Amino acid sequence: MDTKFIPADHEKNLYEFWEKNGYFEAKQDAGKKPFSIVLPPPNANADLHAGHAMYVYEDIMIRMKKLQGFATFWLAGADHAGFETQFVFEKHLKKEGKSRFDYDRDTLYKMIWDFVVKNRGTMEGQLRALGFSLDWSKTLFTLDDKIVATVYKTFKKLHGDGLVYRGSKLVNYCTHCGTGFSDLEVKDEEATGSLYSLTYTIKEGGSITVATTRPETMFGDTAVMVNPQDPRYKDVIGKTAIIPIINKEIPIITDEYVEMEFGTGAVKVTPAHDFNDFEVGKRHNLPSVQVIGFDGKIFGTGTVYDGLRVATARPKLVEELSLIAKDHAMVVKTCYKCSRTLEPLPLEQWFVKVQPLTDSAIAALKKGETTVIPKRFEQRAFDWLENFHDWNISRQIVWGIRIPAWKCSECGEWTITDGQAPDKCVHCTGKTLVQDTDTFDTWFSSGQWPVATLKALGDDYFDYFYPTSVMETGYDILPWWVCRMMMLGIYMTGQSPFGTVFLHGMVRDGKGAKMSKSKGNVVNPMLMVEKYGADAVRASLVFGNSEGNDAPFSEDKVRAMRNFANKIWNVGRFIGMMKDADRDSSAAPQNDTASKPPELGKDIDSLLTELEKEFTILQKSTIADMESYKFSQAFNNLYEFLWHRFADYYIEQLKSEAQSGNIAVVKKLEEVYLSTLVLLHPFIPFVTEAVYKVFNGKEASILDNKQLHN
RNA sequence: GGGCGGUUAGCUCAGUUGGCUAGAGCGUUGCAUUGACAUUGCAAAGGUCACAGGUUCAAGUCCUGUACUGCCCACCA
Numbered sequence: 001m002d003t004k005f006i007p008a009d010h011e012k013n014l015y016e017f018w019e020k021n022g023y024f025e026a027k028q029d030a031g032k033k034p035f036s037i038v039l040p041p042p043n044a045n046a047d048l049h050a051g052h053a054m055y056v057y058e059d060i061m062i063r064m065k066k067l068q069g070f071a072t073f074w075l076a077g078a079d080h081a082g083f084e085t086q087f088v089f090e091k092h093l094k095k096e097g098k099s100r101f102d103y104d105r106d107t108l109y110k111m112i113w114d115f116v117v118k119n120r121g122t123m124e125g126q127l128r129a130l131g132f133s134l135d136w137s138k139t140l141f142t143l144d145d146k147i148v149a150t151v152y153k154t155f156k157k158l159h160g161d162g163l164v165y166r167g168s169k170l171v172n173y174c175t176h177c178g179t180g181f182s183d184l185e186v187k188d189e190e191a192t193g194s195l196y197s198l199t200y201t202i203k204e205g206g207s208i209t210v211a212t213t214r215p216e217t218m219f220g221d222t223a224v225m226v227n228p229q230d231p232r233y234k235d236v237i238g239k240t241a242i243i244p245i246i247n248k249e250i251p252i253i254t255d256e257y258v259e260m261e262f263g264t265g266a267v268k269v270t271p272a273h274d275f276n277d278f279e280v281g282k283r284h285n286l287p288s289v290q291v292i293g294f295d296g297k298i299f300g301t302g303t304v305y306d307g308l309r310v311a312t313a314r315p316k317l318v319e320e321l322s323l324i325a326k327d328h329a330m331v332v333k334t335c336y337k338c339s340r341t342l343e344p345l346p347l348e349q350w351f352v353k354v355q356p357l358t359d360s361a362i363a364a365l366k367k368g369e370t371t372v373i374p375k376r377f378e379q380r381a382f383d384w385l386e387n388f389h390d391w392n393i394s395r396q397i398v399w400g401i402r403i404p405a406w407k408c409s410e411c412g413e414w415t416i417t418d419g420q421a422p423d424k425c426v427h428c429t430g431k432t433l434v435q436d437t438d439t440f441d442t443w444f445s446s447g448q449w450p451v452a453t454l455k456a457l458g459d460d461y462f463d464y465f466y467p468t469s470v471m472e473t474g475y476d477i478l479p480w481w482v483c484r485m486m487m488l489g490i491y492m493t494g495q496s497p498f499g500t501v502f503l504h505g506m507v508r509d510g511k512g513a514k515m516s517k518s519k520g521n522v523v524n525p526m527l528m529v530e531k532y533g534a535d536a537v538r539a540s541l542v543f544g545n546s547e548g549n550d551a552p553f554s555e556d557k558v559r560a561m562r563n564f565a566n567k568i569w570n571v572g573r574f575i576g577m578m579k580d581a582d583r584d585s586s587a588a589p590q591n592d593t594a595s596k597p598p599e600l601g602k603d604i605d606s607l608l609t610e611l612e613k614e615f616t617i618l619q620k621s622t623i624a625d626m627e628s629y630k631f632s633q634a635f636n637n638l639y640e641f642l643w644h645r646f647a648d649y650y651i652e653q654l655k656s657e658a659q660s661g662n663i664a665v666v667k668k669l670e671e672v673y674l675s676t677l678v679l680l681h682p683f684i685p686f687v688t689e690a691v692y693k694v695f696n697g698k699e700a701s702i703l704d705n706k707q708l709h710n
Numbered sequence: 711g712g713g714c715g716g717u718u719a720g721c722u723c724a725g726u727u728g729g730c731u732a733g734a735g736c737g738u739u740g741c742a743u744u745g746a747c748a749u750u751g752c753a754a755a756g757g758u759c760a761c762a763g764g765u766u767c768a769a770g771u772c773c774u775g776u777a778c779u780g781c782c783c784a785c786c787a
Binding site: 001003004005188195210211212213214225257258259261262263266267268269270274275276277279328330331376377379380383384387475476479506508510511512514532540543544545546549550551552554556557559560561562563564565566567569570571572573574575576577578625628630632633636639640647648651652655659 | 713714715716721722723724725726734735736737745746747749750751752780781782783784785786787
């Protein structure tokens with residue numbers, strides 16, 4: 001054995017040994033209990049970041065359950081990550097001086113496909129480097145035919161059950177990225193904007209002034225609104241206001257929604273470009289006039305403003321009308337990808353009517369079919385589920401699963417299929433059908449991931465492993481993903497897709513600050529693996545943290561854990577040397593103690609008993625802690641025991657005895673040491689397996705150890 | 711405006727159902743060492759557990775309030 005544990009000399013070989021010998025392959029076994037986790041599929045196209053390393057909790061659970069004799073299955077997969085990937089690809093195109101508009105749909109799709117396929121191996125290699133015991137023999141991709149087939153089927157079923165409808169609503173639309181988003185994808189930015197006073201002449205005489213942050217939308221105004229209780233405007237209700245420049249006449253109406261104290265107490269109503277106004281418009285049967293296009297430019301006003309972007313039109317209008325502005329703290333909705341301001345635009349989309357789905361998810365949580373750990377996140381799940389709006393699942397991008405809906409050119413109705421192009425319209429039997437150009441929101445398909453994957457592998461897998469045991473992921477995607485998986489999983493199968501939701505925190509830098517490129521504090525986990533080994537990286541994320549809390553990640557901490565791995569290695573090395581010494585001394589002719597059994601001194605005897613006892617308690621508490629998802633505590637106890645009790649105390653106390661040839665002492669040390677390795681293995685698989693092999697032979701694996709079987 | 715966290719050694723954090731003489735990692739200081747490991751060992755310094763009340767034989771741990779701080783959500787134009 002080397003004097004140091006050098007991860008690079010072992011990790012790759014050990015991983016290959018496990019993978020080649022099928023240690024990670026799931027097998028249904030009627031004699032065993034199943035334990036399954038579906039890996040949140042990382043973006044196929046991107047490198048792993050520190051957050052992905054937190055999936056170590058899944059590896060810990062899987063390896064522990066394997067050691068306990070369960071039939072385990074950790075399902076690997078990759079996500080096409082629709083918009084995310086297309087966004088990256090477009091940046092890539094831009095570098096070559098091109099844009100998405102230079103290609104037709106099929107070509108663009110094909111190009112992105114090749115781009116993703118080329119990069120996908122990187123991510124998978126990184127998961128391997130972290131030592132994750134994923135079953136690679138059953139890897140799936142979110143665009144695999146069988147997965148897509150399930151997504152089509154679900155959509156059709158939802159439509160058939162009246163839970164999917166086509167609706168024209170306002171959508172937060174990014175005119176730069178060319179797509180709309182769901183509520184969850186919108187990022188609010190605090191900003192100091194300007195609140196302008198905009199005056200409309202009243203036809204019957206006088207004028208009315210409204211307060212607005214977006215004067216340019218006045219071209220699309222279809223009413224001016226005041227509070228019915230407002231004495232100031234008593235006389236103008238029902239009269240007609242005239243929009244400046246275009247001289248369009250619009251009514252002055254009343255609605256309780258107007259806050260008298262805000263601004264001037266009068267509001268312009270633009271149903272086509274404001275969410276509140278859209279609702280007001282519906283209540284009062286106001287027409288909706290769109291004046292901002294999907295390209296972000298003003299149109300249809302018949303003025304010089306046509307063709308101007310909002311950002312250009314606004315100052316121009318402010319100048320032309322000499323509008324007076326006041327600083328105003330406001331929230332601007334921006335694109336979470338490109339950070340540009342979003343425009344609310346009217347668009348026909350497919351919506352999922354969420355209430356029946358959220359109801360069943362809430363019920364599953366209430367009756368404990370699924371439990372959330374840490375508990376505080378369960379409340380959050382309830383809050384989300386109770387407040388979901390109908391879910392817009394259409395995205396105006398190419399990279400994704402195209403929606404299997406065809407519009408009839410004759411009757412204008414939609415025909416939904418489970419994938420194949422229909423030969424005729426189901427409403428009027430018309431033959432000219434055009435497929436929707438939109439694709440599904442990625443979360444609509446990934447929301448079906450646990451069901452779709454197991455179904456794709458075959459009913460025997462589905463029947464044995466569904467519902468899965470644990471869903472482990474970051475708390476940040478509880479609403480996006482976890483809630484949707486419950487909603488859709490229950491809808492598809494009648495059962496919640498997982499028994500436990502275990503949420504981990506965000507990885508922070510060494511100072512506890514959010515990692516971000518602009519701050520330059522991003523720690524690359526793969527670099528740390530190269531430098532200090534996967535065991536060290538894994539351990540550093542678990543050690544001294546509390547589950548569900550954000551976890552600081554720093555080189556210092558990784559180094560400390562590297563030292564621990566090395567300590568484990570050297571304890572093994574020392575015990576190995578003692579064994580060799582015993583062999584040598586018993587072979588020595590002048591050794592007369594070899595003929596009689598070693599007599600344990602009283603002190604030695606009680607030390608060994610004490611050691612045995614201490615280990616037994618440790619093993620029990622480790623199992624109990626892990627059952628209750630207190631992985632960090634389990635690991636900290638193991639660390640403390642192996643280093644500061646076993647090595648610093650017991651070995652030091654028993655050192656001379658062992659060196660002078662007391663076989664019983666060496667044997668006991670070896671026994672407890674190897675048993676501790678088994679408990680440590682889920683956390684730091686490489687060094688434990690490496691040492692285990694030193695003691696048990698090259699072909700042995702600690703994963704075959706039966707110490708934890710019942 | 712709501713909701714949820716956090717506030718414990720110089721730094722980053724643990725502290726499970728109240729029993730703590732309050733811990734860890736890193737950092738700091740001193741000593742040790744050619745035979746498992748300097749990626750080491752031994753020892754030490756360092757905390758009125760944010761603040762104010764309360765419950766209790768006993769509170770870092772439970773309750774109430776305050777301050778500061780972080781995150782999430784929300785249609786005031």
